[in-house]
Structures are given as C-alpha cells and as structure tokens.
Amino acid sequence: MKPDPAVLQSCLLFRGKSVDEIEALLQKMLYSVSSYQKNMLIFAEGDTADRIGIILSGRVEVQKTHPTGSSVTIAHLNVGQTIGEAVLFRRENIVPATATATGPCSILFIGKQELLRLFTTDTDMLTRFIENLSERLVLVNRKIEMLSAGPLRRRMIYFLLEQAMQQSSDVISLPFSRKEWAEHLNTARPSLSREMGYLRDIGWIEFKGSRIALLNREAMNDYIRTDSTISGKEK
Incomplete structure (x- = not known):
C-alpha cells in the first residue's frame, strides 16, 4: 500500500515539503504500511524500539501499565502524528508503553537505519524530527503538570482551561x-460525570455531547491559582 503524500504533509517530519517532493522521497525510501482493526496491538510494552510509525488513518491510544495491573492513558494520537520516536535512539531502546488501534487505522513504518540515512541526505527532515521530539516532550510535561494539579476537580478545570486556550x-x-477523558485524567467515568454535574450546577460550565461551554473562566482561573476549594469537598 502506497501512502498518500498529501496525508504525510500533516506529519511534522515532512512539514514544508510539497506533494511532489514527498512523492519523490517515497520512491527512494524503504518503508512498510500496516493496517489494524479496533483494539489490535501496534506496539507492546517491552518490544524492541527499532522503527518509527506515522499514522496515515484512524487513531491510536498509548497506555502505560503499572505493576498493579492498572493502566493510564498517556496519549491519543491522530493522523500525521508519530509513534515510537521518543525511544528510537535510546541506548536501551525498549518500547515503554503499549499502543493499540482505537478503530481501523493504517500506519507507515520507517526503520531506524533508514531514518538515519534520510537524516544524512535531508537535514531538514532531521530538524523536523528534533522539533517533533521537542513537541512531544512539551505534551508529556503538560500531562505531568495536569496530573499533579491535585484532586480530580482541579485536574478537570486545568484541562478545560488548557483546551479553551488551545482552541481559542x-x-x-x-x-x-468521555471514557477516554476519564482515562486521560486517571479517574473513573462516574467520578468524572459527578464533577461535570457539579461544575454545571454552580454555573461554571454547560455541556452537551462532546461540546463544553466555559461560562466563568475567571472563577475557574482563580480556583486553579489558589488553594481554596469551591463550596463542598473536592473529590
């Protein structure tokens, strides 16, 4: 299966390249494309990290499993995003988390040695790879910051404010x-629903389906900046 160059333009590795340039690159590049159905395993924790994946269609969920058996969702990746780049060049290049398809998806894979060859012949691609690692590090830091924000209510508000800023x-x-959001916040869905209802009842948000309206960002920001709680005990 040959990937669509127009789709690869959405990947940071190929940013700035025209469709014709990507087409020419694909003709000289060693790669493979694999298709997956829902819940199929793409990378397993502990696998050897010897290739990078680029999502051509569908979505991928990345989870970290704790020794207790519980798991935390680290990321949800969409078309154009990459998998496996963060550990590809580690001395101990072991996949640290499990990646599964959340639905039908296809992924382009480039091996480590082929990627190194591309970097030596195309310094722009090397620069984009480093930028990709930097952006991923920022996302990880945001995740840590959010999870360290304290009780669930505080983590939810932090997430909502961050999304409002990103979506302007x-x-x-x-x-x-909602299920994935609960996993993202490392909580149970019923607990998330209770907090959503509480924030609605005090007039801070309204919601319908996947759309949430922030009605009082000032109060929400004040809440994040202070150690005080809203009336009622936090969960």
Missing part, C-alpha cells in the same frame, strides 16, 4: 470521548 474559544470540543 470558550466553547470547546473534547478531543476524545
């Missing part, structure tokens, strides 16, 4: 389902 709107669209 007081009416945001959740980038994933």
Whole structure:
C-alpha cells in the first residue's frame, strides 16, 4: 500500500515539503504500511524500539501499565502524528508503553537505519524530527503538570482551561470521548460525570455531547491559582 503524500504533509517530519517532493522521497525510501482493526496491538510494552510509525488513518491510544495491573492513558494520537520516536535512539531502546488501534487505522513504518540515512541526505527532515521530539516532550510535561494539579476537580478545570486556550474559544470540543477523558485524567467515568454535574450546577460550565461551554473562566482561573476549594469537598 502506497501512502498518500498529501496525508504525510500533516506529519511534522515532512512539514514544508510539497506533494511532489514527498512523492519523490517515497520512491527512494524503504518503508512498510500496516493496517489494524479496533483494539489490535501496534506496539507492546517491552518490544524492541527499532522503527518509527506515522499514522496515515484512524487513531491510536498509548497506555502505560503499572505493576498493579492498572493502566493510564498517556496519549491519543491522530493522523500525521508519530509513534515510537521518543525511544528510537535510546541506548536501551525498549518500547515503554503499549499502543493499540482505537478503530481501523493504517500506519507507515520507517526503520531506524533508514531514518538515519534520510537524516544524512535531508537535514531538514532531521530538524523536523528534533522539533517533533521537542513537541512531544512539551505534551508529556503538560500531562505531568495536569496530573499533579491535585484532586480530580482541579485536574478537570486545568484541562478545560488548557483546551479553551488551545482552541481559542470558550466553547470547546473534547478531543476524545468521555471514557477516554476519564482515562486521560486517571479517574473513573462516574467520578468524572459527578464533577461535570457539579461544575454545571454552580454555573461554571454547560455541556452537551462532546461540546463544553466555559461560562466563568475567571472563577475557574482563580480556583486553579489558589488553594481554596469551591463550596463542598473536592473529590
């Protein structure tokens, strides 16, 4: 299966390249494309990290499993995003988390040695790879910052404010389902629903489906900046 160059333009590795340039690159590049169905394993924790994946269609969920058996969702990746780049060049290049397809998806894989060859012949691609690692590091730091924000209510508000800033709107669209959001916050879905209802009842948000309107960003920001709680005990 040959990937669509127009799709690869959405990948940071190929940013700035025209469709014709990507087409020419694909003709000289060693790669493979694999298709997956829902819940199929793409990378397993502990596998050897010897290739990078680029999502051509569908979505991928990345989870870290704890020794207790519980798991935390680290990321949800969409078309154009990459998998496996963060550990590809580590001395101990072991996949640290499990990646599964959330639905039908296809992924382009480039091996480590082929990627090194591309870097030596195309310094722009090397620069984009480093930028990609930097952006991924920022996302990880944001995740850590959010999870360290304290009780669930505080983590939810932190997430909603961050999404409002990223989407430049007081009416945001959740980038994933409620179930996935609960996993993202490392909580149970019923607990998330209770907190959503509470924030609605005090007039801070309204929601319908995947759309959430922030009605009082000032109060929400004040809440994040202070150690005080809203009336009622936090969960």
